[in-house]
Amino acid sequence: MKTFEIEVVRTYTTTIEVALSDEMTTSALERITLGNTVEWDTKHKSFEDDLYHEIWDTLGEAELEQCDTEILSVNAKERKSGKQLFDELGFTSEKG
Numbered sequence: 001m002k003t004f005e006i007e008v009v010r011t012y013t014t015t016i017e018v019a020l021s022d023e024m025t026t027s028a029l030e031r032i033t034l035g036n037t038v039e040w041d042t043k044h045k046s047f048e049d050d051l052y053h054e055i056w057d058t059l060g061e062a063e064l065e066q067c068d069t070e071i072l073s074v075n076a077k078e079r080k081s082g083k084q085l086f087d088e089l090g091f092t093s094e095k096g
Helices: 026-033 042-065 082-088
Strands: 003-010 071-079
Touching: 026 042
Parallel strands: none
Antiparallel strands: 003 071
């Protein structure tokens, strides 16, 4: 049995919309989306954590819908077993 590694490269951009209060700024939204929530107080931290998860749940769903985007490249490699590597290096299992 052979083992192969397959790398598929794709590129896409995901855009979602979220409705938030008028006090939200773009920089705060970018910070929260990156997971850099700030603990000003327990209530504020909880809000940012909840928003982070809401954003990523929505992004995840939108990204799954794009899974059949155009493939840029495919690269397959055979993964060699330890025995194959051992044999290629000319080692033997004989003692002596």
